[in-house]
Amino acid sequence: MAQVETRQKVLVLDENFEFSVQDRPIPKVQDGELLIKVIATALNPGDWKIQRWGVKFGGQPVIPGMDTAGVVEEVGQNVVGFQKGDRIMTMGTWTTETSSFQQYMRTMARFAAKIPDNISDEVAASVPVGLLAAWIGLYNDQHGAGYPHPLVDESKFKPISKPLLVLGGSSSVGQYVLQLAKLSKFSPVITTASLHHTDYLRSLGATHVLDRRLSDEQVVSEIRKITDAPFETVFDAISSTETKLLGYGLLAREGKILTCDTRFGEFTLPAPDFPEIESDPANPKYVVPVKGVTVLPETVGMAEVLFKDLTRLLKDGVILPNKVEVLSGGLHGIPEGLVRIENGLVSGVKLVVRPQDTT
Numbered sequence: 001m002a003q004v005e006t007r008q009k010v011l012v013l014d015e016n017f018e019f020s021v022q023d024r025p026i027p028k029v030q031d032g033e034l035l036i037k038v039i040a041t042a043l044n045p046g047d048w049k050i051q052r053w054g055v056k057f058g059g060q061p062v063i064p065g066m067d068t069a070g071v072v073e074e075v076g077q078n079v080v081g082f083q084k085g086d087r088i089m090t091m092g093t094w095t096t097e098t099s100s101f102q103q104y105m106r107t108m109a110r111f112a113a114k115i116p117d118n119i120s121d122e123v124a125a126s127v128p129v130g131l132l133a134a135w136i137g138l139y140n141d142q143h144g145a146g147y148p149h150p151l152v153d154e155s156k157f158k159p160i161s162k163p164l165l166v167l168g169g170s171s172s173v174g175q176y177v178l179q180l181a182k183l184s185k186f187s188p189v190i191t192t193a194s195l196h197h198t199d200y201l202r203s204l205g206a207t208h209v210l211d212r213r214l215s216d217e218q219v220v221s222e223i224r225k226i227t228d229a230p231f232e233t234v235f236d237a238i239s240s241t242e243t244k245l246l247g248y249g250l251l252a253r254e255g256k257i258l259t260c261d262t263r264f265g266e267f268t269l270p271a272p273d274f275p276e277i278e279s280d281p282a283n284p285k286y287v288v289p290v291k292g293v294t295v296l297p298e299t300v301g302m303a304e305v306l307f308k309d310l311t312r313l314l315k316d317g318v319i320l321p322n323k324v325e326v327l328s329g330g331l332h333g334i335p336e337g338l339v340r341i342e343n344g345l346v347s348g349v350k351l352v353v354r355p356q357d358t359t
C-alpha cells in the first residue's frame with residue numbers, strides 16, 4: 001500500500017526574520033477547504049516586505065507566500081465542484097497553514113479555480129495576487145475605485161469611457177490593471193514603464209506608454225498632449241513616494257489614487273518612507289489603499305466573483321497571465337528571488353519556484 005505523506009518541507013521566517021527550510025506536518029484539510037500539493041508558487045513584493053519590516057502575523061511559524069498553483073490532494077466537507085487530482089490556482093492568506101511557501105497548504109475552495117489545459121502550473125501561479133489587486137482596485141467600492149465590473153451579461157455592460165493613468169504598467173499588478181481597463185473600456189489608458197515593454201503593454205490594453213524615467217514635468221506634459229480630461233482615477237501599481245506624489249498631483253477634484261502599499265487589515269505593514277498626503281479641503285482628492293485580499297468581509301464577495309470566472313478568462317485568453325521566470329532549488333530559491341525583487345532587478349516577469357523540487 002502507498003505510504004501517506006505526513007511531513008513536508010516549508011520555508012519559515014524565523015524570529016530573527018531569517019529564512020530557513022524546515023520540516024513540518026502537512027496541514028489537515030478543514031470544512032469548505034482543499035488540501036493542495038503546491039506545484040508552483042510565485043514571489044511577490046509583499047513577501048520581502050514582511051521580512052524586511054519585521055511583521056509578525058498569522059500564527060507560528062511565519063510562512064509567507066500567496067500565489068499558488070497545485071493539485072488537489074484532499075477535498076474538505078461541504079465543497080462542491082472540485083475533486084482529488086484537479087489542477088487549481090488559489091491565493092494563500094499568509095497564515096502558517098494557508099501560505100504557499102510550502103509543499104502542501106490548505107485553501108478555501110471558494111477562492112480556487114481550475115487551471116485550464118492551455119496554462120502551465122508555473123504560469124498559473126503568476127495570476128491570483130496581481131489580478132485580484134487590480135480587480136479590487138478598480139471595482140471594489142471600499143478598497144478601490146468602485147467602478148462596475150465588466151464580468152456581466154453583454155446587455156448590462158456599460159463602457160467606462162474615462163481616462164485612466166496606470167503608474168507602473170509592466171509590474172505584475174500593472175499588467176492586470178491594463179487588461180481590466182481594456183475590458184472595462186477606459187479611454188485613453190496611459191501607463192508609465194520602461195519603453196522596451198511598449199509593444200507588450202499596448203497588446204494588453206495601454207493606449208499610450210510613457211517612459212517611466214521622464215521627470216514629473218515631462219510626464220505631465222506628455223499626458224496633456226494625449227488628453228486634457230482630468231483623471232478621476234490613477235492606479236499607482238508601484239506606490240513609491242515618487243509615484244504617489246506624481247499620481248496625486250494629476251487627480252481631478254474628488255479623484256482617487258489607488259495605491260498598493262501593502263496593507264492587510266490588522267496586519268498593516270509599516271511603510272515608513274511614504275509621506276502622508278494631506279487633502280486640501282478646497283480641492284479634495286483621496287488616497288485609497290487597495291486591499292487585494294480574500295479575507296476581508298468587504299472583499300470576499302468580489303474575490304468570489306473573480307475566482308468563479310477565472311478558468312474561463314484564462315482559457316479564452318481574455319486575461320493573459322504574466323510572463324514567468326522559474327527559479328531553481330525549490331523553496332531554497334525564494335530568498336535570493338525576493339532580494340532581486342526588492343532591489344528592482346525584476347522587469348516585466350514573475351519569479352516562480354517549484355516547492356516539490358526542494359531537497
Ligand SMILES: NC(=O)c1ccc[n+]([C@@H]2O[C@H](COP(=O)([O-])OP(=O)(O)OC[C@H]3O[C@@H](n4cnc5c(N)ncnc54)[C@H](OP(=O)(O)O)[C@@H]3O)[C@@H](O)[C@H]2O)c1
Binds near residue numbers: 168237238292293
Ligand atoms: N495591496 C495589494 O493588494 C497588493 C497586491 C499585490 C502587490 N502589491 C504591491 O504592488 C506593488 C507592485 O507589485 P508587483 O508584484 O506588481 O511588482 P513587480 O511586478 O515586482 O514590479 C516590477 C516592475 O515595477 C516596475 N517599476 C519599478 N519602479 C517603477 C516606477 N517608478 N515607475 C513605473 N514602473 C516601475 C518595473 O518596470 P520596468 O521593468 O518597466 O522598468 C518592473 O517591471 C508592490 O508594492 C506590491 O507590494 C499590493
